[in-house]
Amino acid sequence: MSTAKPHILLYPFPDSGHIIPLLDLTRLLLTRGLTVTVSVTPENLPLLGPLLSRHVSSLNPLLLPSPDTQSNRRRTFYRDLHYPFLLQWFKSHTSPPVAIVSDFFLGWTHQLACQVGVPRVVFSPSGAIGLSMFFTLWKDLPKVDDPSDINSLLSIPDFPNCPALPWYQVPQLYRLFKEGDPDWEFHRNGCMDNIASWGIVLNTSTCLEQVYIDHIKKQVGHDRVWAVGPVLPTQNDDSTAPTDRGGPSSVPCHELMKWLDARKEGSVVYVSFGSRVVLTSKQMDELAAGLEKSGVHFIWCVRQPKENRVAGDYGKISNGFEDRVAGRGYIIKGWAPQVSILRHPAVGTFLTHCGWNSTLEGIAAGVMMLTWPMGAEQFLNAQLLVEQLRVGIRVGEGSQNIPESAVLASLLAEALNVTRPERLRAKELHDAVLGAVVKGGSSDKDLNEFADSLYELKCDY
Numbered sequence: 001m002s003t004a005k006p007h008i009l010l011y012p013f014p015d016s017g018h019i020i021p022l023l024d025l026t027r028l029l030l031t032r033g034l035t036v037t038v039s040v041t042p043e044n045l046p047l048l049g050p051l052l053s054r055h056v057s058s059l060n061p062l063l064l065p066s067p068d069t070q071s072n073r074r075r076t077f078y079r080d081l082h083y084p085f086l087l088q089w090f091k092s093h094t095s096p097p098v099a100i101v102s103d104f105f106l107g108w109t110h111q112l113a114c115q116v117g118v119p120r121v122v123f124s125p126s127g128a129i130g131l132s133m134f135f136t137l138w139k140d141l142p143k144v145d146d147p148s149d150i151n152s153l154l155s156i157p158d159f160p161n162c163p164a165l166p167w168y169q170v171p172q173l174y175r176l177f178k179e180g181d182p183d184w185e186f187h188r189n190g191c192m193d194n195i196a197s198w199g200i201v202l203n204t205s206t207c208l209e210q211v212y213i214d215h216i217k218k219q220v221g222h223d224r225v226w227a228v229g230p231v232l233p234t235q236n237d238d239s240t241a242p243t244d245r246g247g248p249s250s251v252p253c254h255e256l257m258k259w260l261d262a263r264k265e266g267s268v269v270y271v272s273f274g275s276r277v278v279l280t281s282k283q284m285d286e287l288a289a290g291l292e293k294s295g296v297h298f299i300w301c302v303r304q305p306k307e308n309r310v311a312g313d314y315g316k317i318s319n320g321f322e323d324r325v326a327g328r329g330y331i332i333k334g335w336a337p338q339v340s341i342l343r344h345p346a347v348g349t350f351l352t353h354c355g356w357n358s359t360l361e362g363i364a365a366g367v368m369m370l371t372w373p374m375g376a377e378q379f380l381n382a383q384l385l386v387e388q389l390r391v392g393i394r395v396g397e398g399s400q401n402i403p404e405s406a407v408l409a410s411l412l413a414e415a416l417n418v419t420r421p422e423r424l425r426a427k428e429l430h431d432a433v434l435g436a437v438v439k440g441g442s443s444d445k446d447l448n449e450f451a452d453s454l455y456e457l458k459c460d461y
């Protein structure tokens with residue numbers, strides 16, 4: 001291994017669920033002595049704050065131009081705007097990066113990497129199950145007989161543990177566009193660029209997804225696939241305050257922690273559907289009624305629609321609900337300090353949309369999951385949690401299967417039963433993933449191998 005510090009470019013896709021884990025990976029690479037440039041649009045620069053304060057000499061932000069609101073609507077706007085900008089930056093840099101590590105939504109960066117003569121590494125903020133499904137779909141282009149029937153089965157015979165998927169559970173990106181349309185072409189090319197890229201870093205661990213990691217190696221035809229996760233800071237790692245992940249909390253953390261301190265161990269359900277999902281009025285009503293009938297203590301992080309979206313009744317809490325559950329329910333309207341909540345010993349169960357970061361954060365905290373996937377690859381993550389890892393119970397599925405409040409209430413209460421096998425299994429899985437990231441664990445080894453391979457690149461350029 002060369003001892004000179006290689007310089008690499010990390011380029012996150014600017015959505016919370018993508019940028020948070022790539023910044024976690026940045027932190028880990030900085031601890032391996034690399035010099036890192038992170039390219040972000042100005043609105044995301046504050047997210048680099050905690051890292052910048054600790055790594056002034058080895059971390060450089062690169063401010064990318066922000067798209068105007070008009071071009072923001074086009075699928076290709078990051079490529080159109082950032083490709084020429086980055087190309088110019090590479091050409092004028094006195095010691096340009098030896099590799100680009102970029103989000104899988106930025107497949108076109110493979111073309112940029114080829115043009116400037118460096119390898120591109122895909123970072124997947126999804127699990128291996130999601131990424132290998134993404135590869136299967138866009139590579140093989142399987143079809144359903146009747147796309148107007150949401151329950152029509154899509155046959156994917158070679159996919160591990162899932163030979164068919166109901167059409168509504170297939171990620172929207174694949175379902176929405178018509179073959180041959182410019183958007184369809186853009187996504188297909190992006191996926192093929194991901195497959196053709198030099199390497200892949202996965203935010204997962206072999207103890208969670210060995211079969212899918214192996215499947216990805218088969219799909220791309222090489223072994224430069226590193227499972228380095230979960231990349232989120234461990235409890236003992238104070239380099240990034242968990243409460244700062246993705247933005248400041250909308251409630252005072254000390255007040256929230258005090259509220260949790262007063263609850264019994266494992267007696268609280270945390271309810272959140274991630275950074276993007278806004279519930280429909282029907283989903284809101286059943287969930288609120290279910291929480292009310294259940295009698296359980298809960299924290300519910302309620303997302304409201306952004307002003308520029310059609311609001312309607314989306315994300316609206318029914319009248320009087322907050323008063324009726326006062327003391328028993330803690331409602332956060334806005335951004336929750338999710339990792340800190342999940343890690344509090346009072347929290348026993350997580351009702352989640354199964355976004356991959358939430359999935360990992362729940363597993364790493366050792367809590368049982370109630371699954372209610374909403375879209376993207378979340379149905380697959382739910383399947384992984386329930387059927388393979390056996391730490392979850394199904395509760396709902398998007399707007400197709402909205403649980404009745406009485407059913408929800410009994411599931412919520414049951415999920416706090418300490419003798420549930422899923423709760424015991426959640427503790428085992430917690431130990432397994434923590435074992436993977438400590439020195440000598442499988443994820444730690446993969447991370448070192450990945451960092452070593454970047455040091456080797458340094459020799460060639």
Ligand code: UDP
Pocket residue numbers: 016017018020245246272273274275276277301334335336337338339354355356357358359361
């Ligand atoms: N998150 C948070 N507070 C919130 C909502 C989300 O800290 O109020 C974080 C959460 O901990 C996770 C990320 O945002 O790290 C959401 O990513 P995930 O993959 O779970 O779902 P997405 O938002 O991409 O659907």
